[in-house]
Amino acid sequence: MTIREVLINIRERLQNAGIEDFEYESWAFLDWKLHINRAEFYMNPNGEVKEELLAELESVLKQREQRVPLQYLMGECEFMGYDFYVDERVLIPRQDTECLVELAVEDIRNIKTQNRCESNNTADRKNEQKVKVLDLCTGSGCIGISVAKLCPDTEVTLADISEGALSVAKKNAQNLDAGVTLIKGNLFENIEGRFDYILSNPPYIPSEVIEGLMPEVKEHEPRLALDGEADGLSFYREIINEAPDYLNPDGRIYFEIGAEQGEDLTHLMNERGFSEVKVHKDLAGLDRIVTGIYSRK
Structure with a gap:
């Protein structure tokens, strides 16, 4: 042939x-x-x-x-210019999620530059604290590992409830030589300390919607990483409610969201005391990322 x-x-x-x-x-x-x-x-x-x-x-x-996804067959998916290993224990990284990483990386770099400019001497710069980042519901680790690679002066923690997902994330961290910490737990379970950034792409698809998704998603990607329960907002509520206890002063939170969830997330975050809450669009012009700052009183 x-x-x-x-x-x-x-x-x-x-x-x-x-x-x-x-x-x-x-x-x-x-x-x-x-x-x-x-x-x-x-x-x-x-x-x-x-x-x-x-x-x-x-x-x-x-x-x-x-309808087994091509990425699972190949065992890899490109994300932020890096090749990530993937299998059916984790969601396949999407280009939409790159928007979250790009926003976070830009902000981290800007803040680090600002801090260096404000430092009075070399000693101050040497003693500068590393930016601490928590990637909740990490899955393949694509968000946190990409941040660790693109911002070497960060201390990144990856957390997930799935042992299988953490195994994939660990493999990716090793393959990409990214120094990260992995923690198994349900959202903030087993998380200690405070962070400057919490980044998360939690399950956000309403349960009844999942059956209408394409076969690649509903039959092969892990439902645990997709199902946001009745209205798709369950995990956001829990994270938003607990996040202030794990954020440093003026700590920031970055969520990936469904295209119709921006208004709901804005309301939930404002209600919990987050300020400067913004909804950011993806390359298709759809609401995709919500960010906010928690200023401790």
Whole structure:
């Protein structure tokens, strides 16, 4: 079978399986399993593909036709320019979540720069405290690990209730050489001390909505990381209520939210005493991140 025939076969099978991004994924399969990128394809589209490679391709292609996500099959997903290991114990990192990391990293860098400018001497700068960051419901660790990599002067803690998720996060921390602390517990359970930033992408999909999601999500991604209970706000309420006890003065909280949850989150945070509560949009122009500051009285 030629490379062209293989590509056409992949494309047709993915399209017939109802996979929306079949065009992109057909090239991804070609690159992943046959080690042929687009440039190489166009240089030799009629080259013959070895039988053993076709057998390997067939095995994973059948799984993809059953709507197993491509990222789980490949065992990786790019996030913030880093390759994260993923499997069915964790959510697949989304581009939307990069918005949260970008906002947090920009703020951390700005505050560190401001503190350095205000330091009177070299001794003050040497004694400067590290920024402490808590990533709640960490999953793969993509949020906290990315912050640790992009802001080396931070002290990052990753927390999750799932032992499996923490195993994945630990693997990613090791693979990416990120110095982070991992804690198992339900939200703030087993968390000690205070933090300058709490970052979280908690479960926020209303329970009844999950069954209407695409098969890749509802059948393969962990429901524990998706289900925000009746109205999708259960975890936000609990985190917002307890967060002040774990934030330093003027500590900040960053949430990823569903596109229609901005107003509800703004109300919950204002009610708990957070100030400067803002809703930030993603690249599609949808509400995606809510941030706020807790000024201790």
